[in-house]
Amino acid sequence: xxxxxxxxxxxxxxxxxxxxxxxxxxxxVACLQELKADGDRIPIQAIEDAxxxxxxxxxxxxxxxxxxxxxxxxxxxRRGLPDDPDVTHSRYIEAEIDGVVIASIYLPNGNPxxxxxxxxxxxxxxxxxxxxxxxxxxxxxxxxxxxxxxxPKDIDTFSVRAMxxxxxxxxxxxxxxxxxxxxxxxxxxxxxxxxxxxxxTFWDYQAxxxxxxxxxxxxxxxxxxxxxxxxxxxxxxxxxxxxxxxSDHAPTWAELR
DNA sequence: ATGCCAAACGCTGTTTGA
Numbered sequence: 150x151x152x153x154x155x156x157x158x159x160x161x162x163x164x165x166x167x168x169x170x171x172x173x174x175x176x177x178v179a180c181l182q183e184l185k186a187d188g189d190r191i192p193i194q195a196i197e198d199a200x201x202x203x204x205x206x207x208x209x210x211x212x213x214x215x216x217x218x219x220x221x222x223x224x225x226x227r228r229g230l231p232d233d234p235d236v237t238h239s240r241y242i243e244a245e246i247d248g249v250v251i252a253s254i255y256l257p258n259g260n261p262x263x264x265x266x267x268x269x270x271x272x273x274x275x276x277x278x279x280x281x282x283x284x285x286x287x288x289x290x291x292x293x294x295x296x297x298x299x300x301p302k303d304i305d306t307f308s309v310r311a312m313x314x315x316x317x318x319x320x321x322x323x324x325x326x327x328x329x330x331x332x333x334x335x336x337x338x339x340x341x342x343x344x345x346x347x348x349x350t351f352w353d354y355q356a357x358x359x360x361x362x363x364x365x366x367x368x369x370x371x372x373x374x375x376x377x378x379x380x381x382x383x384x385x386x387x388x389x390x391x392x393x394x395x396s397d398h399a400p401t402w403a404e405l406r
Numbered sequence: 407a408t409g410c411c412a413a414a415c416g417c418t419g420t421t422t423g424a
Contacts, residue, residue, distance in 0.1 A: 185413065185414065210413085354410085355412090356410050397424080
């Protein structure tokens with residue numbers, strides 16, 4: 150089972166690219182983020198015609214997450230994190246597919262920092278950490294896939310200096326991600342591409358970032374022990390980022406046997 | 407210190423956000 154995460158940056162703006170990638174990569178599961186569309190604007194017919202069942206938690210204008218399953222209908226387990234006081238942000242959806250629990254996550258960016266948006270990011274991470282602990286208790290294969298908006302370590306960015314004041318690289322953001330991982334989650338990409346290999350999943354549209362490979366690694370698939378035991382491959386579909394009308398993220402995936 | 411860029415919305419530009 151190959152599970153991918155792809156921040157599409159507007160599902161309608163990206164629909165030709167999304168359908169093209171689904172057709173060539175044929176992921177069994179695709180977790181999408183930044184749909185930037187509410188339920189009635191999700192191109193569900195095109196997704197079904199491509200052979201995928203889908204559930205989504207949409208939102209007009211920004212945010213929005215979905216889970217697509219090839220030849221299957223994801224069985225929704227929850228939308229939103231428990232005890233989230235702000236239900237206006239569509240950033241979390243969770244389903245079970247073929248015995249695997251899969252979440253599509255769009256973690257808040259948090260810029261500018263310091264400020265209320267950064268506080269919101271850290272509070273959201275605390276709620277994710279609490280929910281992730283509850284998921285581990287189930288002792289099932291679980292994959293938490295998404296745009297975490299956290300650069301785990303200095304090696305995961307093209308420039309430590311350029312990101313020094315960015316919410317994505319702050320010590321507090323990294324510490325929260327470590328608290329999550331240290332519950333017992335495996336970072337699928339790093340498990341199969343250990344340091345010092347550099348892999349990026351995002352390249353800004355601005356300042357020629359793609360052309361000079363000025364990227365960073367912020368899209369992650371965290372595996373429960375029961376999922377990590379089945380991990381056989383993981384990588385980034387980097388070429389997708391170089392296409393016309395591309396998202397600023399590249400699809401990132403892990404394969405479980 | 408600021409803009410670089412892109413998408414949505416809705417209309418020839420503004421807002422929002424990354």
